[in-house]
Amino acid sequence: MDKMTEEQYRAISNMLRKRSLWMLHYCTGCGAMELPPTMTSRYDMERFGIVPYVTPRQADILLVTGYVNVKTLKRIITVYEQMLDPKYVIGFGSCAINGGIYYDSYSVINRLDAYIPVDVYIAGCMPRPEAIITMFKHLMNLIDSGKADGYKRYKQNYEFYKNNQRKVLG
Amino acid sequence: MVRTILIAIGIPLLAYGFGVSFMMFKRKIAARIQRRYGPTFIQPLIDTFKLLSKQENISHGIMYDLGPILALAASMTVIFFIPIPGMKLMTGSADLIALLYIMVIGSLVMALGAGESANPNSTIGIARALTLMLGYDLPFVIVVITLVMKYHTTDLYKIMQMQTGGHWAMWLLPLSAIVGFIVTYGALGEHPFDVAVAPHEIATGPMAEYGGKHLGLLMINHAFHIYIELALFVDLFMGGASNLFYFYAKMFVIFVIYVFFDEVLPRFRVDDAVRFYWRWPTILALLGLIIVLVR
């Protein structure tokens, strides 16, 4: 009985979570350029319950849109740690994946997921709105099946992430 | 006795239902105005329950927790003193003047809660909200006095009864009704009077540090708030209603007009909002008052 209710509770809460994703877009690079068309009338991501929000306390998704350098990484980590569980991170565009065209810059972080756990990466330079919506759909599926567990991984491997962060930030 | 208990449970549920339905319609209508498809109809409910089911919650202190709780409790108190067709419970315990003060409890306690979060954005938001309140209070008081002078009572039920049969205060006191509309608009905090929240300037103001279940309670409170402001307007100016359907229909009409304004207007600066309220609405309200007094 207890197990059943717990499972049902998880299913219901996962359903609620995937239908209501509030995002915090951390506009580090040019990636944010493609978000306004996604929000506005042509693509309208509010259809899926995805709404931009302002502060990390309120948001569920952290969008890292574009390249991350050492200075911004510190802010990203602060913001990520201020968000409330369950929280998801999306690496947005090729810059977030491997540094993109800035891969050999002295200040750019090449791998975002060495510092904070990333749930979904989305390729492209820039990813088009269609790609963004596909990505959100994918994230929803992950949440539904319980595989979007970045926040759990961050807690489990806290030392690992902190070590990596310390190496860069000093 | 059973009936009393049923009504006591029914009134908050009804008010929440009404309020949430307005929140649903708001997002849908807004989307259509912007030529979007818009979210699912029950999106506000999903949002609320998602927030309530957040696994992690933070707190800055006892007052921070008590803020949303007491704000919601205060809103639930207010709805018992606003007449709803067919549900009489608290007749004669608080009149219009007392109601104006009961309505303030929620915002005051919420302000204290937001204050404890030690975030300047919250504080600025509250300072703005209180200033705006002082702004729209002046015309609103004049309107309330006009109504009392017209009907010679401060009892909301009696004011409502005297308007039955199409003798709405809206037709008899058009100037006051217009001012009442503008004031209710400010009290709802929609554009152009959303200085207190202003997400792009001060990060949603009082809510800046609120997340998770606290924010969920505040969303429930927002539904109550919409209901309270609209129900008060309907009771004061549109003669209340004989049954729940008409009550809802009247509120809905007013609400749709709000949404239309909300979607197309920009935002006032806070001192400009106060200046606005102390100029035209006040002059109109005074004119309406003088007409009633002279007659």
Added chain:
Amino acid sequence: MDMSLGVLLATPFVGGILAYLGGKIHRWVRYTFAILFSLLAFIEIFFFYNTTVGNYVWGRLFGSVLVLQINPISWIFAFIVTGISFLVILFSINDVEGHKGLDFYYLELLFVEGAMLGITLAGDLITFFMFWELMSWTSYFLIIQGGKKSITAGYKYIIMSVIGAYSMFVAIAMVFGRAHSLVFKNVSMLLSQSSPAFVIWFFVLFGIGLFVKAAVMPLHTWLPDAHSEAPSPVSPLLSGVLIKMGAYGLTVLFYGFLSVQLIGKLAPTILPTPLLLYIVEWLAAISIVLATFLAILQEDAKRLLAYSSISQIGYVVLGIAMGSSLGIAGGLFHALNHAIFKSLLFFVIGGVIYRTGTRNMSELGGLIKKMPVSFIGALFGIVALSGVPPLNGFVSKWMIYEALLQKKEVFLLIMAFVGSTGAFLYLYRFIHSVFLGQLPEKYKDVKEVPFLMQLPIWILSALTIVFGIWPGLAMNVIAQGEKFLGITPIKYTLYGFPQGTAMSSLKVINISSVLIIAFIVVLALYLMLPKERFVSQYDTYAAGQVVTPETKYNYSYGFYMFFGRVINPIFKWSADKMYEAWARATKVFGDYMRRVYTGNLETYSSYIVVLITIVAFVLLIGGKLW
């Protein structure tokens, strides 16, 4: 029974002298006497509950008897005086510990109490005036103990008081010239038979003396300085009690010496209220609005509360001057309530000053975690003051509003309402800047105030609830008092007001019980949800920036700057500047006049010659100038 009034009045004076002498032996002897006698006076008051004792003759002066009396109206004020004074003495023990001249301090404190008690018990004008002057002077000595700035503030206070007292003295002399007996009953008999001009002069001259003490605009200028510069325990006494003496005097003047009918006969009535009272009402309403706006823009916590006092005493005077049963009851009840919550707020800020040493609001913040009891006191104080149910300020403000509505004095009502909404602004600013927001690093070791300083906060907080939920307790006395004044007493129940008293009925218990039930329901819902964890105040949204203890991440200075932009045009004019301009003009005039005195003997003799010529000329044309 007659003698007992003398005993009651003597109690604080004897206590003061004993405390002074006891202080020479040991400090605890001093404290024991001070606490014991102030408590004794408070207990003695209850023997006079709902009784009217008249005409205890305690002396003779200039052929007039000096009389003590007590009635329900003076009982209310005597209750305030003795109650708050007792708490002030409790609060003083820790607060002013280690200062110089403490024996003298307690002597003064008890003498102020005795003087104010004397005012409420006075049965004739001479006794009234004697104690009035005693109150002014002893409180002056208390005010100037607050440091360097307080000396100028006290100077301003005593000058204004003396001007008021002279004005009052002239009024008393006018009556004395005609009546030869200054017992209140004779005075009211004389005034009812006198010509209107005489009564108006008496009203204005006596009224100015009272207005100075009640700090009704434009005679308020002493109050913000004196209240903010006085030592912390003295401020509650000044704000809670001393300015109420003005309100008591006005009640006696309007309805003891005169009556609504008599004032109505003085001038043609076209308004709902007699003209003289109507002017007083307007002065009070202007006080409410302007003082509220001034309080919003203050940076100093005590100054903010001082301006708030001007505004709240405006409600009291507005209610008392209304002349209707509900209005007077509202005004008197508000006087009682204001004594409770304003003293509470001053005690709280006194405790904060005691622990932190500053009253500049932009330097404070976040003290809620360090001083929770003070925070609770401040919370009750601001909720009561802002007139929000279920605390006591709500009921009295509601009564005043309803009374104004009954009399259709709509413009006064608008001003009263705006003043009340403005109160939310400055009260929130007060509690936020002191107790909420970011805790500065330098105050991280601040502790809660000691027990004796907490005690007044607890007692007064409890009283705000008691009078908020059971207003009938206070109405009991007030209705008796109204009967004594010859006004139809208001109808009341324990929990509110039945139909017919006001525009509608009120049951405070319903509001508070619904609020409590709703709170329990929501709290239950809240507790079912996932637990929260506490985070530090530096873990806060700053757009990704890390907030460190060195950063001041707080909004506190110039809190309502944007509102200031709206209302600043009004404050180009101020009463203070007006008085200063007046003083400057007098000085310039005096300088010109001084040129007359050249010091030259010939000039003087020529003046005399000119004067004699003029007098001779006047006599020549028959002794008449025109």
